[in-house]
Amino acid sequence: MAGVAVSTTINGDAVEYLCQPDETLLDVLRDRLGLTGAKEGCGTGDCGACSVIVDGRLVCSCLVLGAEAEGRKVETIEGMAHGDQLHPLQQKFLEHAALQCGICTPGFLIAAKDLLAKNPSPTEEEIRFGLAGNLCRCTGYDKIVRAVQDAAIVMKGA
Amino acid sequence: MNFDPRFSGRKFSSVGTRPIRPDGVDKVTGRARYGADFNMAGQLVGRVLRSPHAHAVIKSVDTSKAEKLAGVKAVITAKDLPDLTDGDTAMYDILDNSMARKKALYDGHAVAAVAAIDARTARQALKLIEVDYEVLPHVTDVDEAAQHHAPLIDDTIYTEGLEEKPAKPSNVTKRTQFGHGDVHSGFAKADFIVERSFKTEQTHQGYIEPHACVASVNADGTADLWVCTQGHFVYRQHCAQLLGMEASKLRVTSSEIGGGFGGKTHVWAEPVALALSRKAGRPVKLVMTRDEVFRASGPTSATSIDVKIGARKDGTITAAEATLRYSCGPYAGSWAEIGAMTAFACYKLENVKTVGYEVLVNRPKTAAYRAPSAPMAAFAVESVVDELAKELGMDAVDFRIRNAAQEGTRSSYGPVYGPIGIGPTLEAVKNHPHMKAPLKANQGRGMACGFWFNFGGQTCTDLNIGMDGSVSLAVGTVDVGGSRASLSLVAAEELGIDYSQVKAIVADTSSLGYNDMTDGSRGTFSSSMATISAARNAILILRERAAQTWDIPVDDVVWEKGHAIAKGEKYGNLSPLSLKDIAAASGKTGGPIAGHSELVADGAGVSFATHICDVAVDPETGSTRVIRYTVVQDAGKAVHPTYVEGQYQGGAAQGIGWALNEEYIYGKDGRLQNAGFLDYRIPVCSDLPMIDTQILEIPNPNHPYGVRGVGETSIVPPLAAIANAVSNAVGVRMTHIPMSPPRILAALEAEREG
Numbered sequence: 001m002a003g004v005a006v007s008t009t010i011n012g013d014a015v016e017y018l019c020q021p022d023e024t025l026l027d028v029l030r031d032r033l034g035l036t037g038a039k040e041g042c043g044t045g046d047c048g049a050c051s052v053i054v055d056g057r058l059v060c061s062c063l064v065l066g067a068e069a070e071g072r073k074v075e076t077i078e079g080m081a082h083g084d085q086l087h088p089l090q091q092k093f094l095e096h097a098a099l100q101c102g103i104c105t106p107g108f109l110i111a112a113k114d115l116l117a118k119n120p121s122p123t124e125e126e127i128r129f130g131l132a133g134n135l136c137r138c139t140g141y142d143k144i145v146r147a148v149q150d151a152a153i154v155m156k157g158a
Numbered sequence: 159m160n161f162d163p164r165f166s167g168r169k170f171s172s173v174g175t176r177p178i179r180p181d182g183v184d185k186v187t188g189r190a191r192y193g194a195d196f197n198m199a200g201q202l203v204g205r206v207l208r209s210p211h212a213h214a215v216i217k218s219v220d221t222s223k224a225e226k227l228a229g230v231k232a233v234i235t236a237k238d239l240p241d242l243t244d245g246d247t248a249m250y251d252i253l254d255n256s257m258a259r260k261k262a263l264y265d266g267h268a269v270a271a272v273a274a275i276d277a278r279t280a281r282q283a284l285k286l287i288e289v290d291y292e293v294l295p296h297v298t299d300v301d302e303a304a305q306h307h308a309p310l311i312d313d314t315i316y317t318e319g320l321e322e323k324p325a326k327p328s329n330v331t332k333r334t335q336f337g338h339g340d341v342h343s344g345f346a347k348a349d350f351i352v353e354r355s356f357k358t359e360q361t362h363q364g365y366i367e368p369h370a371c372v373a374s375v376n377a378d379g380t381a382d383l384w385v386c387t388q389g390h391f392v393y394r395q396h397c398a399q400l401l402g403m404e405a406s407k408l409r410v411t412s413s414e415i416g417g418g419f420g421g422k423t424h425v426w427a428e429p430v431a432l433a434l435s436r437k438a439g440r441p442v443k444l445v446m447t448r449d450e451v452f453r454a455s456g457p458t459s460a461t462s463i464d465v466k467i468g469a470r471k472d473g474t475i476t477a478a479e480a481t482l483r484y485s486c487g488p489y490a491g492s493w494a495e496i497g498a499m500t501a502f503a504c505y506k507l508e509n510v511k512t513v514g515y516e517v518l519v520n521r522p523k524t525a526a527y528r529a530p531s532a533p534m535a536a537f538a539v540e541s542v543v544d545e546l547a548k549e550l551g552m553d554a555v556d557f558r559i560r561n562a563a564q565e566g567t568r569s570s571y572g573p574v575y576g577p578i579g580i581g582p583t584l585e586a587v588k589n590h591p592h593m594k595a596p597l598k599a600n601q602g603r604g605m606a607c608g609f610w611f612n613f614g615g616q617t618c619t620d621l622n623i624g625m626d627g628s629v630s631l632a633v634g635t636v637d638v639g640g641s642r643a644s645l646s647l648v649a650a651e652e653l654g655i656d657y658s659q660v661k662a663i664v665a666d667t668s669s670l671g672y673n674d675m676t677d678g679s680r681g682t683f684s685s686s687m688a689t690i691s692a693a694r695n696a697i698l699i700l701r702e703r704a705a706q707t708w709d710i711p712v713d714d715v716v717w718e719k720g721h722a723i724a725k726g727e728k729y730g731n732l733s734p735l736s737l738k739d740i741a742a743a744s745g746k747t748g749g750p751i752a753g754h755s756e757l758v759a760d761g762a763g764v765s766f767a768t769h770i771c772d773v774a775v776d777p778e779t780g781s782t783r784v785i786r787y788t789v790v791q792d793a794g795k796a797v798h799p800t801y802v803e804g805q806y807q808g809g810a811a812q813g814i815g816w817a818l819n820e821e822y823i824y825g826k827d828g829r830l831q832n833a834g835f836l837d838y839r840i841p842v843c844s845d846l847p848m849i850d851t852q853i854l855e856i857p858n859p860n861h862p863y864g865v866r867g868v869g870e871t872s873i874v875p876p877l878a879a880i881a882n883a884v885s886n887a888v889g890v891r892m893t894h895i896p897m898s899p900p901r902i903l904a905a906l907e908a909e910r911e912g
Contacts, residue, residue, distance in 0.1 A: 040368070041368070041448065042448040046836045094186060096800075098637070103366045104366050104416075132844040134694045134842075134843070135366055136811065137808070138639060143804060
């Protein structure tokens with residue numbers, strides 16, 4: 001099967017790749033581009049571990065085709081920190097121990113970044129519903145919610 | 159080197175603080191490498207063909223068409239995994255579960271596997287494999303399977319543990335019994351007796367990371383396995399045995415693990431990946447889909463439990479009895495046995511008897527799930543305890559305090575307890591503001607207790623001191639929830655240096671001696687003991703090097719706050735030497751400085767917790783929300799309190815999911831109907847409240863710092879606490895977990911109809 005040539009932007013960098021028409025963006029990121037920060041927990045859009053932002057919209061990359069990234073701007077966990085400088089959400093996740101195994105963490109960070117971009121002062125309930133598309137089996141979400149609350153305060157002050 | 163593991167009551171400077179974990183930055187930047195994040199040159203994609211039938215004879219498997227497909231490099235069946243188990247039935251079961259040999263025993267049982275150049279080719283190849291099945295009658299329900307007329311899953315199994323060997327084979331593989339005293343005379347002394355039967359449905363551990371590995375068997379017979387596992391040394395042993403390899407020739411590296419909760423203590427696909435690699439002559443990556451994770455890995459037992467407890471008017475329990483039937487999947491297990499041991503472990507009982515029955519069913523092989531078997535037994539027992547308290551007119555907490563086990567109590571499963579935390583957790587709950595907070599209409603409050611043994615076991619640790627004075631700690635227990643942070647704290651504590659000077663890693667199987675897996679809440683307990691021992695061995699060398707430098711006897715050198723100090727006035731002119739000083743000179747004083755430790759960590763301290771839960775039940779829909787939750791648990795000593803809280807919260811959340819929603823649903827055809835996160839719904843962020851925690855510290859006398867395991871007990875009380883809360887909210891005793899809306903509505907309807 002002939003590959004599809006795709007030109008896109010990932011974390012600010014121009015990227016070109018060939019992918020199969022039925023290949024997901026998640027598989028392209030992980031298997032073709034070596035960006036393994038997005039995880040496949042289910043492959044059906046139920047767990048959010050593969051969350052990325054495409055043109056400002058939070059999506060499960062397992063439900064997007066690699067070919068659909070043509071001409072778009074994709075943001076992944078690998079682009080969240082600026083060099084050595086962690087994003088406030090990353091820093092607060094560390095300080096609050098908002099991760100145990102950490103497999104869901106990239107997805108949560110991307111989803112939380114999207115949430116705070118749209119709602120810089122969310123209530124606890126808004127955070128809980130904003131992150132309801134991401135599954136975590138380790139933490140019970142308590143420390144994740146607190147980390148996002150704390151990051152929101154830091155980011156508003158910045 | 160003699161190591162004294164006894165609790166010493168020292169003052170801590172590092173232990174008990176809350177630094178950032180050493181593996182944290184990798185995990186928030188996406189750099190941490192999990193099972194599926196590893197690749198090798200020339201790697202193939204492995205896929206497994208699974209039975210669609212719950213029970214079927216495999217008459218033939220024709221792989222010829224699949225083998226001819228371009229891009230397919232290996233196809234294997236059971237023939238490629240010959241039986242080398244030599245009468246070891248437990249290993250045979252592991253082998254048969256990895257690849258069905260004669261019969262498919264559950265929907266999802268592996269029957270063949272392929273390795274191909276890419277995923278699409280591998281998927282196509284699976285469709286070309288022709289399996290001729292003779293479908294057999296099946297049974298998936300634990301109570302039905304225990305009946306005499308049930309379809310037999312294994313006709314070579316006769317129930318063990320009966321006085322006489324039975325004449326006919328049975329799906330009941332084993333009967334076990336625990337207890338002491340005489341329950342008949344105990345019940346005769348009771349003024350009140352409550353007797354009830356309960357059921358719990360099968361749940362999955364629900365780790366977000368599917369099983370994944372990369373296997374590479376080389377032409378010289380050596381092999382590498384990269385895998386997400388809770389116990390890479392155990393995986394090495396099992397895989398080496400099943401493939402006929404020497405263990406030392408198989409190096410297993412544990413990747414970062416994306417959740418396990420007991421589910422990654424058992425090999426499934428790893429022997430298959432190795433067999434594929436051996437046949438193809440290339441590395442093979444094998445990653446389960448979520449559907450495969452549900453159908454073929456995990457889950458916990460489904461159970462059916464009868465409980466009877468009697469008490470005098472004054473609130474003293476006179477007798478307690480339980481019969482527990484646990485499903486094992488299609489292979490023999492000891493799950494009911496554990497349930498029978500834990501059922502009444504919280505209480506001081508004169509007369510107690512528990513009987514466990516292990517039951518085969520056509521479901522996936524039961525795997526450990528966080529305090530395996532204990533939550534279901536606690537659900538049944540704590541429900542009856544609550545009901546009995548009501549009959550007596552006593553407060554539920556006071557009734558439990560009156561009957562709680564204490565130091566010196568003979569436990570219901572045999573041993574006599576040392577200092578334990580059940581009483582203190584109950585007292586803490588009694589005084590907790592949560593217990594006094596007002597409730598609204600349709601809301602209910604429940605509480606319940608839980609117990610877990612905690613394990614110790616074989617542990618090996620290396621502590622290497624670099625020439626710059628930094629410390630590398632290599633442990634062999636997989637880090638499932640922050641143990642590299644806690645073990646770094648322990649090394650820093652013992653050496654008297656700063657946490658930032660220590661870097662802990664999990665070493666592979668060729669770099670360190672054997673370690674049991676991270677299960678039974680043993681990770682931090684056992685590896686901290688080995689770390690303390692290794693650090694003390696390193697300190698001895700540090701003292702020797704200082705003594706050598708000063709040319710004084712080593713006995714005159716003590717180690718304090720990270721420094722060698724010459725003891726006594728005569729050495730007043732000798733300035734203390736820091737660890738850094740001694741390390742910098744090590745090349746000239748005898749070479750590298752390291753401490754090694756290999757030990758069996760005995761004396762794991764038993765663990766108790768008491769939970770409080772408030773729920774709101776919508777009487778129209780039966781929908782239940784947990785609106786407030788409090789965990790009180792004894793940690794012995796919380797090495798890194800934030801991660802201890804995390805264990806408490808995580809276990810409670812899993813218990814909430816189990817109590818209210820999660821269950822395996824099988825159709826009449828014996829096929830799993832909800833093998834995905836959409837239909838097997840684990841709690842999401844919007845389902846839960848904050849989960850409050852209170853850490854009690856009753857030192858374990860058998861650990862230098864008093865540490866007990868903390869990982870598992872938190873999942874034991876929630877089923878019962880929530881069931882008690884729901885029952886208090888709706889006025890009907892709930893006896894079937896999960897308490898999904900249809901079950902709650904049915905219970906309300908049954909009550910209305912009388």
